[in-house]
Amino acid sequence: MPQTAPNGAQDSRAAAYERNLYQVAQGGRYFTWYGCGSCHGRSAKGPLNLGDRVWVHGGALDQVYGFIAERHPGATAGYAARIPAEQLWQITAYVRNLPRLTPEKRRRQDLDQVGEPQGSNWTGPVR
Amino acid sequence: MTAPLTPEQADRLAVSWRDAPGLWGFLTTVDHKRIAARYILTVVLLMFLAGMLALDMRLQLAWPDMGRMTPQLYNESFSLHGSTMLFLVSVPVMEAMAIWLVPLMLGQRALAFPRLAAFSYWLYLGGVLMLWVPHAVGITPDLGWFEYPPLSGPGYAPGHRADIWAQMITFTEVAALAASVNVVATVLKMRPPGMTLARIPVFVWSQAIAGLMTIFSLPAVMLVTSMLIADRLVSTQFFAPAAGGDPILFQHLFWWFGHPEVYIIFLPAAGFVSMIVETFSRRTLFGHVAVVLSMLGIAALAFGLWVHHMFAVGLPRLGNDFYTAASMAVALPAGLQIFCWIATLWSGRPRFDTPLLWVLGFIATFVIGGLSGVMAASAPLDQQITDTYFIVAHFHYVLIGGAILPLLGAFCYWYPKATGRLMSERLGKLAFWLIVGGFNLGFFPMHLLGLMGMPRRVYTYSEGMGWGPLNLVATLGSAIAVAGGLVFVANAWWSRRHGALAGPDPWGGSTLEWAVPSPPPQHNFDHLPVVDSLTPLWTQKEALQVMTGLAVERREVLVTSVIEATPEYRQKSPKPSIAPLFSALAVTILFIGSIFTPWALVWGAVPLAAALIAWFWPQRERATTGPLAVRR
Structure with missing residues (x-):
């Protein structure tokens, strides 16, 4: 289980997350739970849309991870303080997989998970 | 036989029905006996594999806090065990017995649709490979033997594990439908002259009824797994409540098949029991009409009680009440059958050879399973015991007790017909006591574990729960039963070469299959027998009446009327073909x-x-x- 951020675009730990659909799907659930979907949901437009293959802050593994963890404006100085490293790996894998998901598929997965906590209505523990 | 064939005619007949030699013959054969033997050998292999999975799981549960299996491996193991045993073992093996026995019991040379039988086996084999080849490369379904959405839907079951399970079902169900249509058509239109509906042997009745049940119930599960695949593949919304779908629909359709399936497995077993009891009591079956009507009653009721698998879902109260009553009502025809078998044994002169021992083991075990079934059928009680080991105990008692024990008895009973040699009685009795004793030792404690609250599908439990000792006993019992299974297979293997020669009728049976040599020639019967009673071999002691007139120079079968079985016309029977x-x-x-x-x-x-x-x-x-x- 990784405790640290990727050490570059070609980190050897990436395959275990990016090429494993279970890990990608787990990332999707965290994406919802941490409230990412409230801005980056499937109807997001422009730079907020993560499924359009346009990466404003770079689309490489370390760039996506690094932006969420260190520089994302949604949390003071990024999400690294709030989200454990492995979950960040999973969320990164999910986000980088989004362009491969057709709109119907993404909508269908969201439909199944509509009962899951969505950021603001999370009732579990908060770090 | 009144009019034996001349040697030239006999040779001509054998040539007409012969398969090509070698591999080509293997791939093209439409001989119902060869096809059924393939089915049965595949089933034996799968029973071994799935049995080893069961033993593996029992070892994991033998002590508290065991870590030899991960939760994921445990999930995969019970999913593979359940799916294999239900879809690839129980239902197909009963069809295989029908494919093998029904033409012989009807005095026919072939099934109604010989090529469809070949197609059925190849497709069944496709289903077997669909499940086990992915397992070999680590893509094993892991959501149990019924994969409810939304857990199996696109949001929660990424990858192809659920698809593999769903498509394996489509394979086996198409194969089962092909086999059932074949058996039903054969029973209705290809009976020997004189075999009116009232003179059909109970086993043939049981297979015809099970075939009709298959035809009515299996499309539901094919439909529902196809809907699941559509949800996963092309994002339809059958089971997504947020878009107007309904996950409960999956459960209704699944159990519309799933409950009749239990009786599709049980009715042929009841057919085996009826034949074995009759032969080994040396008297005609007591209450033939009652037994057949009970089977029809079970078949009708079986379609009206699927909801008892769903009591915990939260359906309306009245629904639960109705299905509780319907579930308990099944105990009536089932009990009636058991009393008929006991009455036959009681009033006959029973001979306790191995096949009858299996029947006695079946009666004892199945009655326990039936009683726990009546308990589980009660909705308020089911709310407490659902998804506990009580249910695991119950369905193993009805499936192993109600189907596998009679099947093993049937195997011993018809083995000499198939191979020409008797199985060893000594090894047979050893296997019987090991399997029946081990099974009861292994599974009875699970009732208690369930009442103590042990849930199904847990990969381990902590010591403080107090479930350790009973689980250890359960594991010991399972190991003994597995050892018994190995003895049984070893007996079958050894007896094939070294068993005593059987002759055509080693047990003094009453039905037509005992009139032909063992093993039967490829065309089964030289002449079509004519039947004047339920037990033709007992009432026509000197020589079986026959009907002549079927061609020897080409493959021909006789088609008869549905009710009275009066001959209608000769029908060409298809030759071997690679097309299936x-x-x-x-x-x-x-x-x-x-x-x-x-x-x-x-x-x-x-x-x-x-x-x-x-x-x-x-x-x-x-x-x-x-x-x-x-x-x-």
Whole structure:
């Protein structure tokens, strides 16, 4: 289980997350739970849309991870303080997989998970 | 036989029905006995594999806090065990027994649709490979033997594990439908002259009823797994409540099949029991009409109680009440049958050879399973015990007790007919005591574990729960039963070469299959027997009456009327063909492709259409006279 951020675009730990659909799907659930979907949901437009293959802050593994963890404006100085490293790996894998998901598929997965906590209505523990 | 064939006629007949030698014959055969033997050998292999999985799981549960299996491996193990035993073992083996026995019991040379039987096996084999080849490369379904959405839906079951399970079902259900249509048509239209509906042997009745149940229930599960695949592959919303779908629909359709399936497995077993009890009591079955009507009653009721698998779902109260009553009502016809068998044994002169021992083991075990079933059928009690080991104990008692024990008895009973040699009685009795004793030792404690609150599908438990000692006993019992299973298979293997020679009728049976040599020649009967009673071999002691007139120089069978079995016409029976194998391969390509892309349905239809056209290409010469004459 990784405790640290990727050490570059070609980190050897990436395959275990990016090429494993279970890990990608787990990332999707965290994406919802941490409230990412409230801005980056499937109807997001422009730079907020993560499924359009346009990466404003770079689309490489370390760039996506690094932006969420260190520089994302949604949390003071990024999400690294709030989200454990492995979950960040999973969320990164999910986000980088989004362009491969057709709109119907993404909508269908969201439909199944509509009962899951969505950021603001999370009732579990908060770090 | 009144009119033995001349040697030239006998040779001609054997040539007409012979398979090609070697591999080509193996791939093209339409002989019901060879096809059934394939089914049975495949089932034995799968029973061994799935049995080893069970033993593996029992070792994991033998002590508290064991870590030899991860939760994921445990999930995969019970999913594979359940799916294999239900879809690839229990139902197919009963069909295999029908494919093997029904033509022999009806005095026929072939099934109604010989090529369909071959197609059925190849497709079944496709289903077996669909589940076990992915398992070998680590893509094992892991959501249990019924994969409820939304857990199996696109949001929670990424990858192809759920697709593999769903498509394996489609394979086996198409195979089962093919086999059932074949058996039902054979029973209705190909009985020997004189075998009116009232003179059909109970086993043949049981297979015809189970076949009809299959035809009515299996489309539901094929539909529902296809809907699941559609939800996962092309994002339909059948089971997504947020878009107006309903996950409960999956459960209704699944159990509309799932409950009748239990009786599709049990009724043929009741047929085995009836035949064995009759032969070994040396008297006609007590209450033949009552037994047959009970089977029909069970078949009708079986379609009215699927909701007892769903009491915990939260359906309306009245629904639960109705299905509780219907579930308890099944105990009536089932009990009636058991009393008929006991009455037959009681009033006969029973001979306690191995096949009858299995029947006695069945009666004891199945009654326990039936009683726990009546308990579980009660909705308020079920709310407490659902998804506990009580249910695990109950369904193993009814499935192993109600189907596998009679099946083993049937195996011992008909083994000499299939191989020409008797199985060893000593090894047979050893296997009997090991399996029945080990099974009861292994599974009875699970009732108690369930009442103590141990849930199903947990990969381990902590010591403080106090479930350790009973689980250890359960594991010991399972190991003993597995050892008994190995003794049984070893006995069958050894007896094939070294068993005592059986002759045509080692047990003094009453039905037509005992009139032919063991093993039966490929065409089964030289002449079609004529039947005047339920037990033709007992009432026509000197010589069986026969009907002559079927051709020896080509494959011909007799078609008779549905009610009275009066001869109607001679029907050409198809020759061996490679088309069933090619058709099954084309279906396999279509099915496997369609878990990856919906276009497989379109492009896969092309080779399938080609294979079916080759299969059904007309073989009759065009007419030379009359309005349909060939124009020149």
